[in-house]
Amino acid sequence: MKYTLEICSDSFESTLIAQRAGADRVELIASTVLGGITPSYGLCKKVLNELEIPFVAMIRPRQAGFSYSKYDLDVMKEDIIALKELGVQGFVFGCLNDDGSINMKANEYLLKYCEGMDNVFHRAFDIDPDLDGNCKKLIDMGFKRVLTKGGDNKITDTYKIINELYEKYHDKLEFITGGVRENNIDFIKENLLVDQLHISSNKACIDKSTLANKKLFFGTNPNEEEGTYYLADEEYLKRVIKAFR
Secondary structure, three states: OOOEEEEEEOOHHHHHHHHHHOOOEEEEOEOHHHOOEOOOHHHHHHHHHHOOOOEEEEOOOOOOOOOOOHHHHHHHHHHHHHHHHHOOOEEEEOOEOOOOOEOHHHHHHHHOOOOOOEEEEOHHHHOOOOHHHHHHHHHHHOOOEEEEOOOOOOHHHHHHHHHHHHHHHOOOOEEEEOOOOHHHHHHHHHHOOOOEEEEOOOEEEEOOOHHHOOOOOOOOOOOOOOOEEEEOOHHHHHHHHHHHO
């Protein structure tokens, strides 16, 4: 099987690492530790100008879930308009109701500004257990692709669910699956029907500047380690990507 391998990246440096490692596409976000939020205009511009492989940008105005206020949605709309004018070709987002079901009205509001784009529904898709019904909703709204682990965290447990959805809907909706690890590559190749894979790889790095004065902290929690940030692990990505080629 020929795979499309997408790497999640939250910095310009990490996108270059992903490209060198052999990625086919990047999902560009900000702040991996927050689960991903909207990348800056400057980051998108830099990646657009210098990356040779395509990328999609996450549209998520804040951490903590996917049930958005009208103010959140207005910011998301403005981000989509600005990044579309910049030349970004695709967006990743997903709006939910408080009960975890898909918020049709909110998603349709944003999709109006994404016509003709590579629109991807976020893994927020997995929260509502009615995955079959969710697929129908995404197709009706016009999403191109969905990121899913089959409603749980380990695809070794949910691959049959993913395969069932793929077999039923892949002619109308593309599927991309996360949860790829070095220790499950053979399992994926032998059991999973989906040919698009979403891979994350983070290596901890230390910025020593704030550690020079340990009396100070700059966030809201003095117990958090503020000197740590993350970059993609190039050697790990090379091994994983090579295994799928």
